[in-house]
Amino acid sequence: MSEVHHIHNQDPNAGAEQRKAIWKTFWILLVLTAVEFLIAFTVPHGILKITIFIVMTIVKAFYIVGEFMHLKHETKSLIWSILVPVIFVAWLILALMLEGNAIFEAIFD
Secondary structure (H helix, E strand, O other), X not given: OOOOOOOOOOOOOOOHHHHHHHHHHHHHHHHHXXXXXXXXXXXXXXXXXXHHHHHHHHHHHHHHHHHHOOXXXXXXXXHHHHHHHHHHXXXXXXXXXXXXXXXXXXXXX
């Protein structure tokens, strides 16, 4: 007995919305990366450049998490339960870096 597999004609527009969302995400991330690249070679090194890179990296990270990990489609309570610990960890790292630098300067000055 041989099985016959029928190939169903699929709608050519099936998945068009998903493809549109993927391309939109691609273009947004491409523009943000191009702006970062432009800033890297035009803005002189300093606190402004570092701040811009940190902010743009956070924006890209939130966008990637929202789109590719589908967090933007979740309930607000789940989003906040993920976001709040991340904010506290980032604050902890910043505080440790600032305090570590203060202690380092106190020892070696």
